[in-house]
Amino acid sequence: MKKRSSTSILILSLLVIMVLSACGNAANNGQEGGSGSTGGKSVKVTLLNSKGEIQQPLEEAAKAFSASNPDITFEVSLVPAGQSPFERASTLYASGNPATITMLDTGDVEKFKDRVLDLNGEKWMADTVPNATEHTTFDGKNYAFPLAIEGYGFIYNKKVVDEAVGGEFDPSTIRTRDDLASLFKQIEATGKKALVISPMDWSLGAHYLPLAYATQSKDLAEVDKFIESLRAGEVDLANNAPFNGLMDTFDLMMAHNIDSASPLAGTYERGPELLGKGEVGIWFMGNWAWPQLSSFDTAEGQYGFLPVPISNNPEDFGNSEISTAVSKRLVIDKEFSTPEQQEAAKKFLEWLVYDEKGQDYLVNKANIIPAFSNITIPAADPLGKSIQGHIAAGKTQQSMSTLPADHWAQLGSSMQKYLAKAGDRAGLITEIENYWKNVK
Secondary structure, three states: OHHHHHHHHHHHHHHHHHHHHHHHHHHHHHOOOOOOOOOOOOEEEEEEEOOHHHHHHHHHHHHHHHHHOOOEEEEEEEOOOOOOHHHHHHHHHHOOOOOOEEEEEHHHHHHHOOOEOOOOOOHHHHHEOOOOOHHHEEOOEEOOEEEEEEEEEEEEEHHHHHHHHOOOOOHHHOOOHHHHHHHHHHHHOOOOEEEEOOOOHHHHHHHHOOHHHHOOOOOHHHHHHHHHHHHOOOOOHHHOHHHHHHHHHHHHHHHHEOOOOOOOOOOOOHHHHHHHOOOEEEEEEEHHHHHHHHOOOOOOOOEEEEOOOOOOOOOOOOOOOEEEEEEEEEEEEOOOOOHHHHHHHHHHHHHHHHOHHHHHHHHHHOOOEOOEOOOOOOOOOHHHHHHHHHHHOOOEEEOOOOOOOOHHHHHHHHHHHHHOOOOOHHHHHHHHHHHHHHOO
């Protein structure tokens, strides 16, 4: 009796151990946690992407990373069209379901600094290019991974402009507004249109209009003072030379726009098609457009950047410089993600910087100009190479990457009104000045 009782207890104990073990394994298999070395635990990392043009290569990079780290799975989602990264991230946080990694614009990082990890201790911090983390460091702590250096200006189709000038086009000859006007006329003399203006509010409000701020001075501290003066209502834009010069150039663009009859009807997708097919010679846009442009390319990859001149004095700052900056940042959530998810996310960022496959996806697949000095792979596309050339020659100006989150939507709308001739310059000035006096 005693023997049978001991045997029963032993069997019962084994059953309990088996059940507990099975429950533990089930919990681990469903866990959205884990670390770089998760010990067999399944870890799910989500990434919110706000650069739509790299969605596919980013998904492929995530798959390649997971192949090397089979205990980590990745899900890449895209910020919906028409919504800013700030708005989407805010919505996800409000619902208690933010991404593990979120791609933000530089100016948005500070708003989330209490909800994301301090990344100061990461290995890649020692290999960032100068000033790469300057705008995302607060109280000595850096909260973001600098993903991409981007630049923008006038993209030209070399095949079109070569024909227009009757020989080899030299981009250094365009240093004034009159130079640009002359090139527009030469292009149109060949039967083609000079340029296309993409009317999206983010292009006009986040890229074109901010040139009026950036060209106030070569000294970034002076530019910051100018923005503070705008906030204080102390700037008279009606008598501001860089602003009026930039808008005079915009008037010139409007006069030669292929879509002048219906200036707000164009789409982003129309720009690369018109430029790539050679129906226009110039498009105001940035290097992020290469994936779309390449699919329409009839110029054998011969494209480059011209600055946006703001005057007829070739020595004026901005007339020979294109706008560049680290534009996109990756932050890691600390409020809702587990420590294991955070470690897996950190491992992915390190993989991008130091693994040969990660570097290849970054530079060759996503056409990104990395913000890390250890990555020596030359730009994979002509637009990236043109930007690298301007950087090497010291012919760049700092992009305004820390503007308020709603700047591009609010003042992009004002620029659209001006583009459609539904408002004049005086009205535009009033809207810009009022925006800055009331912005949070």
